[in-house]
Amino acid sequence: MIPKAKSIGKSHPVALSICSFLQISQSGAMFCFMIAIKKKICLLGTFAVGKTSTVERFVYSRFNERYLTTIGVRVSQKLMPPMAVPGNSAKVQVNLLIWDIAAMDRFDAVVENYYRGAAGAIALGDLTRPDSFGQLAEICSRFRSINPEAALVIVGNKSDLQPPNADTAVEIDQLAQQFGAPAFTTSAKSGENVDAVFSRLVREMGAPV
Amino acid sequence: MNPLLKQILAARRIAHWQFDADLNIVARDRLAKTMPSLGNEPGGSLLAAFPELVGSEDALMAVIRGERKDLRLEYVNRNATDGDPSYWHLMVLADRATDGGILLAEEVSKLARLQQAYNQQRYEHVLLRQHAALRGRFLMDSILGDSPAICDLRDKIKTLSKVPTATVLLLGESGTGKNLTARVIHHSAMPPDAPLVEINCGALPDNLIEAELFGVEKGAFTHATASRVGLLEEAAGGSIFLDEIGELPLNLQAKLLSALESKTIRRLGSNRAIRVNVRIIAATNRDLQAEVAAQRFREDLFYRLNVVSLTMPPLRTLGEDILTIAHHLLAVFNMEFKKKVDAFTAAAEEKLRHYHWPGNVRELSNCIERAMIFAQGTAIDAPELILSEGIRVAAESVNDWSVPADGIDLDTVERQLILSALERAGRNKSKAARLLGLSRDTLRYRLEKYNIT
Numbered sequence: 301m302i303p304k305a306k307s308i309g310k311s312h313p314v315a316l317s318i319c320s321f322l323q324i325s326q327s328g329a330m331f332c333f334m335i336a337i338k339k340k341i342c343l344l345g346t347f348a349v350g351k352t353s354t355v356e357r358f359v360y361s362r363f364n365e366r367y368l369t370t371i372g373v374r375v376s377q378k379l380m381p382p383m384a385v386p387g388n389s390a391k392v393q394v395n396l397l398i399w400d401i402a403a404m405d406r407f408d409a410v411v412e413n414y415y416r417g418a419a420g421a422i423a424l425g426d427l428t429r430p431d432s433f434g435q436l437a438e439i440c441s442r443f444r445s446i447n448p449e450a451a452l453v454i455v456g457n458k459s460d461l462q463p464p465n466a467d468t469a470v471e472i473d474q475l476a477q478q479f480g481a482p483a484f485t486t487s488a489k490s491g492e493n494v495d496a497v498f499s500r501l502v503r504e505m506g507a508p509v
Numbered sequence: 510m511n512p513l514l515k516q517i518l519a520a521r522r523i524a525h526w527q528f529d530a531d532l533n534i535v536a537r538d539r540l541a542k543t544m545p546s547l548g549n550e551p552g553g554s555l556l557a558a559f560p561e562l563v564g565s566e567d568a569l570m571a572v573i574r575g576e577r578k579d580l581r582l583e584y585v586n587r588n589a590t591d592g593d594p595s596y597w598h599l600m601v602l603a604d605r606a607t608d609g610g611i612l613l614a615e616e617v618s619k620l621a622r623l624q625q626a627y628n629q630q631r632y633e634h635v636l637l638r639q640h641a642a643l644r645g646r647f648l649m650d651s652i653l654g655d656s657p658a659i660c661d662l663r664d665k666i667k668t669l670s671k672v673p674t675a676t677v678l679l680l681g682e683s684g685t686g687k688n689l690t691a692r693v694i695h696h697s698a699m700p701p702d703a704p705l706v707e708i709n710c711g712a713l714p715d716n717l718i719e720a721e722l723f724g725v726e727k728g729a730f731t732h733a734t735a736s737r738v739g740l741l742e743e744a745a746g747g748s749i750f751l752d753e754i755g756e757l758p759l760n761l762q763a764k765l766l767s768a769l770e771s772k773t774i775r776r777l778g779s780n781r782a783i784r785v786n787v788r789i790i791a792a793t794n795r796d797l798q799a800e801v802a803a804q805r806f807r808e809d810l811f812y813r814l815n816v817v818s819l820t821m822p823p824l825r826t827l828g829e830d831i832l833t834i835a836h837h838l839l840a841v842f843n844m845e846f847k848k849k850v851d852a853f854t855a856a857a858e859e860k861l862r863h864y865h866w867p868g869n870v871r872e873l874s875n876c877i878e879r880a881m882i883f884a885q886g887t888a889i890d891a892p893e894l895i896l897s898e899g900i901r902v903a904a905e906s907v908n909d910w911s912v913p914a915d916g917i918d919l920d921t922v923e924r925q926l927i928l929s930a931l932e933r934a935g936r937n938k939s940k941a942a943r944l945l946g947l948s949r950d951t952l953r954y955r956l957e958k959y960n961i962t
């Protein structure tokens with residue numbers, strides 16, 4: 301199902317930020333719709349778990365060992381591969397607006413504004429710091445309270461340094477159950493599973509149907 | 510838009526854009542061009558120019574309709590073309606005059622950089638601490654084994670890590686790992702940048718050790734041409750590991766005690782007292798109490814050091830842990846010698862288990878290292894494990910030998926010994942060479958000399 305035309309009406313101009321355009325399909329013989337949809341997603345987690353590194357790896361295919369604390373928010377964009385829409389000749393391409401948000405000491409209006417309108421989030425903990433997962437439960441709850449329908453993926457990052465151990469595996473499992481979210485271990489350094497996490501999140505968001 | 514408001518915004522260096530109810534940009538001021546962007550000219554879509562607003566469309570509309578006061582985003586980071594980040598506070602207000610809205614943007618890069626520097630320090634500090642704790646845990650894992658004695662040792666170290674100032678006395682036979690334990694104690698209790706200084710009190714002559722420990726002021730001796738910081742001073746804020754403390758001469762024992770009590774030191778040739786805060790970890794394989802009784806160790810220093818004492822268990826009491834440690838050493842030497850020896854034969858394990866290991870882990874390590882150097886296959890067998898006890902017995906019997914009254918032909922004896930070694934080594938020349946303390950080449954040369962095939 302394609303989002304209905306009424307979404308683009310004047311009363312509610314860009315509720316879904318849709319820009320559709322005609323494109324020639326691979327067969328060349330037929331025209332089909334390619335619909336681009338912008339979706340906002342957030343990276344959640346306490347400081348230095350690898351949020352910025354994950355975005356850098358996914359969007360720019362690079363990695364930096366040096367830690368530079370993020371301030372405020374930086375939005376990066378990445379066009380996902382086109383997806384077929386079941387029962388329709390149209391294809392959908394999701395343009396992810398990825399919010400790399402600084403770790404926040406408190407939850408206030410500033411954070412609320414950062415989270416607002418997100419369709420999904422990647423919640424990261426650091427496999428070498430078990431307590432970074434403890435803080436995730438609260439962060440995810442806040443995020444869900446602002447975006448009740450949003451999809452979540454739980455991630456244990458820095459797998460190149462340490463595989464999940466008895467502590468972290470249990471924490472990740474509990475988070476996954478509590479928020480009904482799939483879980484991955486990743487390495488922003490090696491790139492392991494990073495693409496898989498974003499693809500999975502897009503699928504979880506159910507775009508566009 | 511109100512001209513007065515425009516003036517105020519320009520004076521405060523706040524950029525602004527006006528947009529209509531369809532969220533298309535209709536106007537912008539001159540300052541607006543200074544914001545790094547994908548293009549935010551009039552005629553374009555507000556959401557394309559400000560992807561940060563995607564997802565907040567409902568809130569935007571609510572502001573335009575007057576149902577919501579404003580919409581703010583703080584510290585929005587936009588990379589400039591030169592790669593430097595610039596930071597902006599964004600705020601959306603309703604514009605009554607046009608039924609649309611105004612977006613205000615104020616550059617706050619300076620403020621952001623201050624906050625960045627502050628947070629960077631704060632977080633790095635926490636990270637360092639956490640990594641130190643982690644490293645302490647990894648280090649703890651380097652004390653191998655599950656025997657009750659080892660578990661008890663680990664528990665005690667864990668407790669000690671919570672009292673980073675307590676003086677610790679490590680007791681136990683030589684080769685039991687007092688050095689490693691000192692390092693684990695230090696790292697599990699101290700921040701990662703705290704120094705750990707080690708000195709072996711038995712390895713230096715008396716006059717040198719004093720200068721090493723306390724430092725020297727320029728001119729203290731005729732050849733003291735420069736001042737030198739002593740180890741106690743170098744260890745300030747961290748730990749000093751005084752190995753073989755039992756060897757420290759009596760006069761230095763007194764000086765050390767006074768330094769510990771007063772928490773100050775004086776360099777040789779100086780009267781200036783220097784405050785030092787150092788954790789003492791001392792170790793000895795001597796029975797210090799007996800040394801005290803024999804008046805070779807000061808009683809007061811003994812009590813000062815013996816606040817917490819840990820006795821390292823001898824290797825022979827560790828049962829199956831001997832094999833755990835042996836396998837760990839196997840892995841270590843495999844890496845070092847690029848070999849693929851991954852096991853001990855049952856007979857070799859038996860031998861490891863039953864030997865009494867007078868030199869403890871150090872001896873075990875030497876023994877396995879020696880076997881690994883010569884190892885050909887993928888498993889180490891019992892004869893390849895040469896134990897110092899065996900060597901000692903051989904040495905004794907060598908001493909028993911003497912030349913018979915009517916003399917002896919040395920070549921005949923050597924030939925005889927080589928034949929016997931070959932037999933004992935199952936005709937394996939490498940092993941025979943090892944039994945004789947010869948290199949393979951030397952043995953080959955002698956085999957030719959004596960015509961042995």
Ligand SMILES: Nc1nc2c(ncn2[C@@H]2O[C@H](COP(=O)(O)OP(=O)(O)O)[C@@H](O)[C@H]2O)c(=O)[nH]1
Pocket residue numbers: 345346347348349350351352353354364365366367368369370457458459460461486487488489490
């Ligand atoms: N080894 C390793 N280091 C990582 C990984 N991800 C991030 N880091 C490092 O961890 C530190 C913090 O990463 P960063 O992305 O800035 O964390 P953020 O505060 O969550 O954005 C940096 O020094 C990174 O280089 C990873 O997967 N493996």
Ligand SMILES: [Mg+2]
Pocket residue numbers: 348351352353368369370400401402
């Ligand atoms: Mg970051």
